[in-house]
Amino acid sequence: MGAPRVAMVAGETSGDLLAGLLLDGLKSRWPGVQTLGIGGPQMVKRGFQAWWPSDKLAVRGYVEVLRHYREIVGIREQLKQRLLRDKPDAFIGVDAPDFNLDLERDLKVAGVKTAHFVCPSIWAWRPERIEKIKRSVDHVLCIFPFEVELLAQHGIAATYVGHPLANVIPMVPDRAAARAALGLPADAQVVAILPGSRASEIKYLAERFFRAAELMQRSRPGLHCLVPALAALRPAIERAARAAGMDGKLHIVDGQSHAVLAACDVTLIASGTATLEAALFKRPMVIAYNMNWLTYQLMKRKHLQAWIGLPNILCRDFVVPELIQHAASPAKLAAATLQWLDAPERVSALEQTFSALHDELRRDTPRLAADAIAQVLAG
Numbered sequence: 001m002g003a004p005r006v007a008m009v010a011g012e013t014s015g016d017l018l019a020g021l022l023l024d025g026l027k028s029r030w031p032g033v034q035t036l037g038i039g040g041p042q043m044v045k046r047g048f049q050a051w052w053p054s055d056k057l058a059v060r061g062y063v064e065v066l067r068h069y070r071e072i073v074g075i076r077e078q079l080k081q082r083l084l085r086d087k088p089d090a091f092i093g094v095d096a097p098d099f100n101l102d103l104e105r106d107l108k109v110a111g112v113k114t115a116h117f118v119c120p121s122i123w124a125w126r127p128e129r130i131e132k133i134k135r136s137v138d139h140v141l142c143i144f145p146f147e148v149e150l151l152a153q154h155g156i157a158a159t160y161v162g163h164p165l166a167n168v169i170p171m172v173p174d175r176a177a178a179r180a181a182l183g184l185p186a187d188a189q190v191v192a193i194l195p196g197s198r199a200s201e202i203k204y205l206a207e208r209f210f211r212a213a214e215l216m217q218r219s220r221p222g223l224h225c226l227v228p229a230l231a232a233l234r235p236a237i238e239r240a241a242r243a244a245g246m247d248g249k250l251h252i253v254d255g256q257s258h259a260v261l262a263a264c265d266v267t268l269i270a271s272g273t274a275t276l277e278a279a280l281f282k283r284p285m286v287i288a289y290n291m292n293w294l295t296y297q298l299m300k301r302k303h304l305q306a307w308i309g310l311p312n313i314l315c316r317d318f319v320v321p322e323l324i325q326h327a328a329s330p331a332k333l334a335a336a337t338l339q340w341l342d343a344p345e346r347v348s349a350l351e352q353t354f355s356a357l358h359d360e361l362r363r364d365t366p367r368l369a370a371d372a373i374a375q376v377l378a379g
Contacts, residue, residue, distance in 0.1 A: 003032030004089035004377055008039060008048070009079070009103065011057035011096030014273075016040030018117055019094040021164055022141075023048060025370030036088075037079065051079065057099055072099065080106055087112055090377055093137075094118065097129070104136040113376050117141040117369065119151065119158070130154050139376045141369050144314065145360060159372040162363025165273075169258070169280040171358060178262035182226070182253065189341060190224045191216060192264035192283075193250070194257065194274050195237070201270050202236045204290045209268055210244035211330035216338055217249060225250050226264060228257040266340040268333055271308050271322070279311040280358050282351045284340040285320050287312070288328040311354070319353055 006026065010019040020042035026033045027046065035047065040054035052075055080103055083091065090113040093100025097120040104114040116137045120129050133140065133156060140158040142148050151158040179186055193213055195206040213225045227250050229237045234252065241250050253260060257274065261267060261281040269275055271289040278285045287309035309322050321336045323329075340347060 003030040003034065005034040005036075006373070007037040007083055007088040007091045008035055008043070008094060009037050009057075009091075009096060009100055010039050010043060010054050010094040011099055012054060013040065015095040016042045016054050018164060019043050019048075019092075020046060021366050022092065022094070022117060022369045022373075025366030025368075026373065028366065029370040029374065037083075037091075038075070051082070057096055076103055079103065083107060083112070084110055089113065090115065090373060092117055092373065101129075101132050101136045105132070108136060108138065113138050113379070115139045115141060115373060115376050118143055119147040130156075139372060141372055143361075146314075159368065159375075160363070161368040161372065162365045163276070163361040164365050165277060165280055166358055166361035166363075167365065169277065169358075171355065171362075173262040173281050175262055178259045181259055182251075182256070182263050184224060184226075184251075184263055188224050189220065189222065190226060190264045191337060192260045192267040192269070192278075193225055193227045194260075194267060194269040194278075195227075195240075196270035196272065197230060197233070197274070199233065199236065201272075202233055202240065205270050205288065205328075206237055206240035207244050208290065208328060208330050209288070209333065210241050210246045210250065212268060212333035212337065213250065214244055214246055215330055215334035219334070219338060220341075226260045227252045228255060228260045229253065230255065266337055268337045271310075273310070276310040276314075279314075279354045280361075282354045282358075284347050284350050285311070286323065286333060286336045286340075287320060288323045288333055290325055290328050311357070314357055315353060319350060 008019055010016050016039060019039060023035060023043060023046040036049040036051065038052045038054055039048045039050045044050050057072060076099060091104060091107050092115045093104050094117045100116060104116060108114045114137045119140050119142045134154055140151055140156060142158050142160045143163045145160050148158045148160050176186055184190060193209050195202055195209045217223050227237060229252050231254060237252060241247055261278050261283055264283060267278050267283055267285045269278055269285050269287055271287050275287055289308060311320055312318055323332055
């Protein structure tokens with residue numbers, strides 16, 4: 001066939017980055033490919049025709065979603081009608097499953113080939129989504145290797161395309177260069193503290209993480225504690241530091257989470273994608289999470305695995321400690337974090353485990369994704 005016309009929806013910054021990689025693969029395979037729909041700056045830079053900007057869909061939390069619900073549903077309905085009037089050769093939903101799966105289902109029923117990039121985390125929670133995925137998509141592009149087999153058990157075609165972060169983060173991070181860039185002594189002991197990238201995570205985690213840092217510094221007076229902060233969250237992080245009695249005792253850095261992870265000896269970190277980044281930087285960590293009690297009870301019932309942290313899920317073992325809810329006390333967080341600093345053999349073994357994981361996740365994502373879309377188009 002000639003160059004296809006492909007509609008896409010990416011819902012936030014991470015989706016825009018993923019879609020950018022996919023567009024690189026599509027453009028390499030079909031230089032004249034037409035792409036259109038909802039996207040962000042990375043997609044537009046690659047010639048994507050954005051009918052709406054992706055930040056229209058970047059809404060988190062139940063209250064925020066309810067506030068924007070009518071607008072988001074209205075956008076989805078307008079997009080659907082436009083695509084049904086002038087059908088593309090394929091539709092690719094990039095993450096944003098709550099928005100994309102219903103849209104994919106309606107387009108698939110109308111005869112449009114559909115794919116979804118990033119398997120929704122049915123392996124962690126919300127297993128009821130599996131039937132919805134089956135009804136909605138012809139193919140899933142997976143970023144974790146075990147997902148392909150899981151989907152195959154339910155009759156869903158899928159391709160493992162690697163995790164994009166594995167190509168961004170170097171196999172051997174340069175700790176000395178990162179410390180020099182951040183103005184840290186080369187021989188210091190450094191703890192990176194990452195209490196999350198959402199306001200709700202800062203609310204429930206930052207103060208207890210910083211109280212743990214106070215206990216660690218009291219135990220080791222020369223210890224440096226680094227905190228990478230998104231600009232929008234910095235005031236809340238500074239308030240939490242003051243409440244924990246750590247005002248002026250933490251090295252709060254604007255952004256630069258990758259530099260902070262490269263520079264540190266160990267990280268105390270909120271469960272989420274950042275834990276995978278820490279693993280790719282080959283850093284020992286303590287994963288913690290705390291949330292609203294009712295939300296936790298609801299989540300706990302739907303949780304399907306023994307682990308919540310991505311490094312542990314991918315390694316199918318507790319390779320790093322997880323402290324959740326009441327177990328995430330400042331004293332326990334501090335003790336578990338400091339243990340890594342006194343266990344060089346344990347750290348060395350973990351580095352080997354994480355190097356093997358990095359190697360498994362590093363693939364030519366743009367090419368593999370484009371090859372899978374070509375299969376979908378070929379039927």
